[in-house]
Amino acid sequence: MKIAIDAMGGDNAPEAVVxxxxxxxxxxxxSIILSGKEIEIKRILEKNTSNxxxxxxxxxxxxxxxxxxxVLAIRRKKxxxxxxxxxxxxxxxxDALVSAGSTGALLSGGTLIIGRISGxxxxxxxxxxxxxxxxxxxxIDSGANVDSKPEFLYDFAIMGDIYLKRAxxxxxxxxxxxxxxxxxxxxxxxxxxxxxxxxxxxxxxxxIGNIEARDILKGNADxxxxxGFTGNMILKTMEGTVHELMKGLKEExxxxxxxxxxxxxxxxxxxxxxxxxxxxxxxxxxxLGVKAPVIKAHGSSDAKAIKxxxxxxxxxxxxxxxxxxxxxxxxx
Amino acid sequence: MKIAIDAMGGDNAPEAVVxxxxxxxxxxxxSIILSGKEIEIKRILEKNTSNxxxxxxxxxxxxxxxxxxxVLAIRRKKxxxxxxxxxxxxxxxxDALVSAGSTGALLSGGTLIIGRISGxxxxxxxxxxxxxxxxxxxxIDSGANVDSKPEFLYDFAIMGDIYLKRAxxxxxxxxxxxxxxxxxxxxxxxxxxxxxxxxxxxxxxxxIGNIEARDILKGNADxxxxxGFTGNMILKTMEGTVHELMKGLKEExxxxxxxxxxxxxxxxxxxxxxxxxxxxxxxxxxxLGVKAPVIKAHGSSDAKAIKxxxxxxxxxxxxxxxxxxxxxxxxx
Numbered sequence: 001m002k003i004a005i006d007a008m009g010g011d012n013a014p015e016a017v018v019x020x021x022x023x024x025x026x027x028x029x030x031s032i033i034l035s036g037k038e039i040e041i042k043r044i045l046e047k048n049t050s051n052x053x054x055x056x057x058x059x060x061x062x063x064x065x066x067x068x069x070x071v072l073a074i075r076r077k078k079x080x081x082x083x084x085x086x087x088x089x090x091x092x093x094x095d096a097l098v099s100a101g102s103t104g105a106l107l108s109g110g111t112l113i114i115g116r117i118s119g120x121x122x123x124x125x126x127x128x129x130x131x132x133x134x135x136x137x138x139x140i141d142s143g144a145n146v147d148s149k150p151e152f153l154y155d156f157a158i159m160g161d162i163y164l165k166r167a168x169x170x171x172x173x174x175x176x177x178x179x180x181x182x183x184x185x186x187x188x189x190x191x192x193x194x195x196x197x198x199x200x201x202x203x204x205x206x207x208i209g210n211i212e213a214r215d216i217l218k219g220n221a222d223x224x225x226x227x228g229f230t231g232n233m234i235l236k237t238m239e240g241t242v243h244e245l246m247k248g249l250k251e252e253x254x255x256x257x258x259x260x261x262x263x264x265x266x267x268x269x270x271x272x273x274x275x276x277x278x279x280x281x282x283x284x285x286x287x288l289g290v291k292a293p294v295i296k297a298h299g300s301s302d303a304k305a306i307k308x309x310x311x312x313x314x315x316x317x318x319x320x321x322x323x324x325x326x327x328x329x330x331x332x
Numbered sequence: 333m334k335i336a337i338d339a340m341g342g343d344n345a346p347e348a349v350v351x352x353x354x355x356x357x358x359x360x361x362x363s364i365i366l367s368g369k370e371i372e373i374k375r376i377l378e379k380n381t382s383n384x385x386x387x388x389x390x391x392x393x394x395x396x397x398x399x400x401x402x403v404l405a406i407r408r409k410k411x412x413x414x415x416x417x418x419x420x421x422x423x424x425x426x427d428a429l430v431s432a433g434s435t436g437a438l439l440s441g442g443t444l445i446i447g448r449i450s451g452x453x454x455x456x457x458x459x460x461x462x463x464x465x466x467x468x469x470x471x472i473d474s475g476a477n478v479d480s481k482p483e484f485l486y487d488f489a490i491m492g493d494i495y496l497k498r499a500x501x502x503x504x505x506x507x508x509x510x511x512x513x514x515x516x517x518x519x520x521x522x523x524x525x526x527x528x529x530x531x532x533x534x535x536x537x538x539x540i541g542n543i544e545a546r547d548i549l550k551g552n553a554d555x556x557x558x559x560g561f562t563g564n565m566i567l568k569t570m571e572g573t574v575h576e577l578m579k580g581l582k583e584e585x586x587x588x589x590x591x592x593x594x595x596x597x598x599x600x601x602x603x604x605x606x607x608x609x610x611x612x613x614x615x616x617x618x619x620l621g622v623k624a625p626v627i628k629a630h631g632s633s634d635a636k637a638i639k640x641x642x643x644x645x646x647x648x649x650x651x652x653x654x655x656x657x658x659x660x661x662x663x664x
Contacts, residue, residue, distance in 0.1 A: 131576070132576050132579065132580040143512060146512065146519065146520035146521075147520045147521050178565065180475060180478065180560070180561055180564040180565075187478065187561075188478035188479045188561050189478075189479050191561075212568050212572075213564070213565045213566075213567075213568035213569040213572060214568040214569065214571045214572030214575070215572060216569070216572060217572050217573060217576040218572070218576065228512070229512055229519075229520050229523075229562070230561070230562065230565055232512040232545070233510065233512075233545045233562055233565045233566055233569070234545075234565055234569050235545075236544050236545035236546040237545040237546065237548070237565070237566050237569040237570055237573070238569055238573050239546045240544075240545060240546030240547060240548060240549050240550070241549060241569070241570050241573040241574060241577075242573060242577060243546070244463070244464050244549040244550065245573075245574060245577055247464065248464040248605060248608065249602075249605055252601040252602070252604055252605040253598055253601050255601065256600075256601065258597055258598075258600070258601075259597060259598040259600065259601035261594075261597055262593075262594040262595065262596070262597025262598035262599075262601070263594065263598060264594070265590055265591060265593055265594025265595075265597065266585055266590075266591040266594035266595060266598065267594075268588075268590070268591065269584040269585050269587065269588065269590075269591035269594070270581075270584070272584055273580060273581055273584040276580065
């Protein structure tokens with residue numbers, strides 16, 4: 001199989017992306033297309049490998065940034081690394097896509113260029129949130145759509161279920177609906193109606209009911225379903241809280257000699273602790289509902305995170321995630 | 333002035349509530365009505381003070397718990413400590429109310445028994461979120477309403493603005509709208525329409541635009557406006573993240589001898605750090621939009637938190653927060 005890679009997307013591109021791609025080619029035995037500024041990419045390639053087999057270059061002069069408006073960027077920046085990679089997938093020259101670039105642009109591009117799976121009205125982004133017990137939870141939709149309908153959320157559950165079963169080997173993923181209370185009677189119109197759809201589904205979904213936001217990190221659910229606005233709030237509140245907490249703790253520890261010594265002693269424990277939140281182990285966030293596997297790697301991805309995102313794209317492709325989603329939709 | 337207190341509400345009731353009420357009476361020179369099981373309350377009073385001036389008892393045999401359905405409980409548990417305290421306010425026997433009991437019941441009771449301020453369609457709960465820089469942010473609505481309209485959110489901004497100005501002495505509170513991006517064009521229908529209302533307001537609101545959830549704890553805004561579903565997600569995600577993080581960190585520190593020693597050395601720093609999150613300093617969450625000051629103290633309030641919540645109710649009353657809200661509504 002062949003994977004198209006947006007070599008210019010992400011904070012550490014193209015260096016980390018190209019290095020991660022070489023590692024993935026070597027470890028997973030696949031072909032890659034690197035889309036981006038050919039001269040730069042070549043330079044990095046030559047520095048990191050002497051074997052150029054199964055690596056194709058696709059020159060792209062332009063880059064889509066996080067400041068670009070997603071839909072406009074996809075329509076106008078035809079010569080960007082992301083758009084060229086998307087067309088490679090659309091036209092069958094590649095089987096899957098990995099990008100650490102703009103999430104919004106990748107979502108728009110996935111939908112507009114690669115196209116939606118028949119039966120899916122809204123593709124969604126599923127973010128893998130690591131928890132303290134070493135596991136993770138797929139939060140879907142984590143920010144792709146606003147103003148969702150219950151039917152969209154139901155489809156997110158179906159897609160997330162197949163993704164975790166096939167791409168992450170979880171046998172019967174526990175699916176919960178993000179809500180303001182655990183009781184069935186709790187929620188707004190969207191969650192109340194979504195609950196009914198999930199509860200009465202014909203599909204073998206392991207729906208465990210509502211989950212409160214405070215319990216998501218406990219690892220009680222493998223999949224948390226929500227609209228994109230809510231998903232964005234949950235994900236970014238977590239990010240902000242972890243960031244401010246660690247920053248505040250560090251400042252407090254550095255404020256006295258006694259705690260500075262203590263801080264030095266707990267350093268290995270802290271490092272170990274931080275690694276539990278390491279997104280790079282789990283790879284990137286799948287864009288589910290488009291016709292080919294598309295993986296959004298974290299913006300700050302290093303080579304290892306890129307390599308893992310490529311592995312994820314490969315697993316998605318080989319385990320027929322999209323075919324199974326399409327088939328499930330006919331039975332929902 | 334006289335404040336009605338739901339003496340049976342909260343995890344540490346009636347002990348902590350009664351003790352906090354005595355302290356508030358002594359420090360703030362006010363009268364209190366303690367609503368609840370008279371025999372129990374008397375026993376605690378006698379243990380803690382020899383001065384019974386300005387303390388009135390109102391016997392109530394029943395208690396509303398967190399398991400009760402709010403509206404039903406308010407309608408049926410007429411002899412509960414909360415309902416009796418609510419009626420004391422409604423009938424003018426008390427000027428304000430403090431409860432550490434069920435948030436949902438207090439919201440329902442405030443709305444159904446005390447009644448809404450003329451012009452307010454939906455009362456809302458404003459939670460004070462402490463941040464790392466020692467300040468706080470009022471998150472409103474933090475869970476009272478689901479399925480909100482832009483007009484409700486606009487009113488939350490007006491109420492929060494007056495509350496912070498009058499009850500917390502913040503001169504020109506910075507008001508932000510919780511959203512998925514900072515750009516004006518970002519958001520769902522609700523936030524897009526609310527943005528317009530806030531931007532075009534006739535009132536002197538210091539609206540600073542959208543805020544992403546990851547930036548709330550940074551202290552950039554004094555007031556964060558959102559619908560109750562979103563507010564619940566933000567608040568509970570913060571709670572859950574702080575809890576899991578501190579738990580995980582503790583486990584990691586206890587896992588080796590070296591870090592155990594380090595942990596002992598940073599203990600004072602950790603304690604200091606934790607106190608920054610101390611909700612009890614800021615008092616409780618105001619229920620804004622009902623005709624009298626109603627303060628929801630944290631469920632796990634100790635005596636000090638109760639005392640501070642009572643101080644807050646007093647400040648609200650004396651600074652005419654509700655009259656000013658009603659007046660502002662006519663100019664919005």
